[in-house]
Amino acid sequence: MFFPLSKILGFFAIPSNLVISIGLLGLLLLPTRFARAGRALAFASLIVLAILGLSPVGNALMIPLEDRFPRWDATRGAPDGIIVLGGALSPDVSAARDEVALNEAAERLTVAAELARRYPAARIVFSGGSGALIYDEGTEAPFALRLLEDLGIPRARILLEDRSRNTVENAIFSKALIQPKPGERWLLVTSAHHLPRAIGVFRKMGFAVEAYPVDWRTRGAADALRPFATLGDGLRRSDTAVREWVGLAVYWLTGRSSALFPSPTPEGR
16 A cells, blocks of 8 residues: 555655646636636746756755765775665666666666676675556566676676565565675665665665665755756756655655664664
């Protein structure tokens, strides 16, 4: 029940979806006795879309997420394993074109391959099924395996978890598959903006992982006042950032995360 509800509510947690829905409602009200309210809603939605798409608000929301966890410290020694979260490729396009179709989060997989070569004794786990509610795009796992093998990682080193539909299930199914032993060190490779939520969920599940951020979307504080050249770019950034902030709040309120905004130190949750 939680998964379908989360997807339905998640649609409206994306700012561009919510704002355009309000604008459409305003247009529908124009021929009615609520025309005045309709005009106000339509006008407000247009203004908010412009702010979200052209102003620096998307960057300002993204930067705290991306800066929450620092780069992984390689001086601590080799990890026992590497967990890579899905979201780096489009399985439906990959299947249709018979090629691995990567998206803007491609570094999740390319960096994982680099780490696998650097630490030849580390096990590699890819965690990613299908998170679609209506249109089933298929699972990412077989295409992730294909890419990792193409990049020189032996099949025997790779474990696939292809049932997870969201970050909570990433943690549940990965832990069940790996069965980590006390003292083992596992890296969690995912987009920098997604790490606070992912780390909080893994900690809540009792799986201590080390954050390995990739796929930065901003330069850091230098982008806090940097506007966007196109409406689409700004809306995409705002949508991504707000979805993560909403996800952090919902996961914490429903007891699925160790903290509202997990910190780099486990003691700080």
